[in-house]
Amino acid sequence: KIAVIAVIAVALIIVLFNCFSIVNEGFIGVKYTFGKITQDNLAPGLNFCIPFIEEIRQVDTREQIYSVTDDAYTSDTQTVQSLQLKLNYRYDSAKLSDIIRNDNVESKLLVQNVAKISKNEIGKVKAEELVQSRADVQQTIQQELTNTLAPSGIIVVSFAIENLAFDEAF
Numbered sequence: 001k002i003a004v005i006a007v008i009a010v011a012l013i014i015v016l017f018n019c020f021s022i023v024n025e026g027f028i029g030v031k032y033t034f035g036k037i038t039q040d041n042l043a044p045g046l047n048f049c050i051p052f053i054e055e056i057r058q059v060d061t062r063e064q065i066y067s068v069t070d071d072a073y074t075s076d077t078q079t080v081q082s083l084q085l086k087l088n089y090r091y092d093s094a095k096l097s098d099i100i101r102n103d104n105v106e107s108k109l110l111v112q113n114v115a116k117i118s119k120n121e122i123g124k125v126k127a128e129e130l131v132q133s134r135a136d137v138q139q140t141i142q143q144e145l146t147n148t149l150a151p152s153g154i155i156v157v158s159f160a161i162e163n164l165a166f167d168e169a170f
Contacts, residue, residue: 018051027058028093030100040096057098061156063090066110069113072119078127084163085118086143095153102152109152117144118161127166134161 023029029042032055049056066087072080091099121141142159
């Protein structure tokens, strides 16, 4: 009898501890019931879930950084080598379910759009203008990225062109 009571007590303790999940600060909890998202706005702290049926996963909602180094061409066909771009972004918590369903945000949204928009905007200006009005080009790229990524649930915080290098002949 003692062994049976001990086994039941241990099982109850395990079930009791599995009823709660902690969501850390800077994250939002997403509750899954049998693999389907049922709630995507769990606040940081202690959250209840039904053991073995529901699972709570954490999604980082803090500001994140995407950096890339690429080449581009200006309107006067000067090559911009080692163009270093940096995008600071965060997820829109209102569209978190869609972001999670799309999975790998970086490869599906950021890689394509940052390169495409940056090259398009840099291609509209001459090399000298790019150096002289770098802040204006950055602002234009940031605005285009904001317009493109906002419907997908990505909030652009800032964008920077960190390095420009031209051909030695230029």
